[in-house]
Amino acid sequence: MAAAAFTMMARGAESKAAGDRAGRGFLVGARKDRYQEELLIMGGRFDLKVSSRDTGGDLCIYDTFRESKGGPALHRHHFQDEWFYVIRGEFIVQVGEDSLSLHPGDSAFAPRKIPHAFAKISDAEGQILVLFQPAGTMEDFFLQMAKIGNEIPKNKNTP
Numbered sequence: 562m563a564a565a566a567f568t569m570m571a572r573g574a575e576s577k578a579a580g581d582r583a584g585r586g587f588l589v590g591a592r593k594d595r596y597q598e599e600l601l602i603m604g605g606r607f608d609l610k611v612s613s614r615d616t617g618g619d620l621c622i623y624d625t626f627r628e629s630k631g632g633p634a635l636h637r638h639h640f641q642d643e644w645f646y647v648i649r650g651e652f653i654v655q656v657g658e659d660s661l662s663l664h665p666g667d668s669a670f671a672p673r674k675i676p677h678a679f680a681k682i683s684d685a686e687g688q689i690l691v692l693f694q695p696a697g698t699m700e701d702f703f704l705q706m707a708k709i710g711n712e713i714p715k716n717k718n719t720p
Contacts, residue, residue: 583615592626600707604629607703613696621696623703624648627687632680641693643671645679650687654679663689 589595589610600607605627613621627650635655645654646668654661654669656677661669671677681687693699 581614582617587615598704598707600703601710602703602706603633604631607691607707609700609703610690613700616696618696620692620694621700622693623691625689625691627681627689630681630684633678635676635678637676638673638693638697638699640673640697641695641699642673643677644690644692644694645669645671646690646692648688648690650681650685650689651683652679652681652687652689 587595589608592608594600594608595610595612595615598609600609605625608624608626609621610624611620611622613619632652645652645663647663647665649665652663654663654671654677656669656671657675663669669679679689681689
């Protein structure tokens with residue numbers, strides 16, 4: 562079942578009309594999810610901060626907290642670019658053949674169709690923002706992954 566989850570391709574949706582966007586601003590508190598979901602995936606917690614429903618499908622942003630070292634297995638998104646921004650801890654991000662060392666305040670960009678992975682390498686809790694553009698069906702993908710739980714293949718070492 563875990564292999565099936567990774568073979569799912571989150572297809573990018575066409576940007577929706579401006580009428581499908583959030584009509585006003587909103588606050589999502591620290592360590593809170595936009596819709597009070599609890600997504601525990603691969604040793605981390607994913608808090609949705611900005612939903613595709615807020616942006617007409619243009620993007621979504623997750624604030625992720627990672628206790629254990631490691632991260633997802635090498636993968637690619639065919640329709641989404643992915644951006645990482647480290648708030649706390651140290652991470653390695655692999656994008657194609659490049660291995661990037663990220664510290665607080667650093668960011669990395671993984672273009673669509675390019676294999677990539679990230680892994681927390683520091684001992685203390687890590688925190689990294691992850692943005693998908695366009696959002697496509699990434700939110701549903703993570704909801705389905707959370708149902709599978711910790712059985713999802715992950716990199717225990719650096720990517």
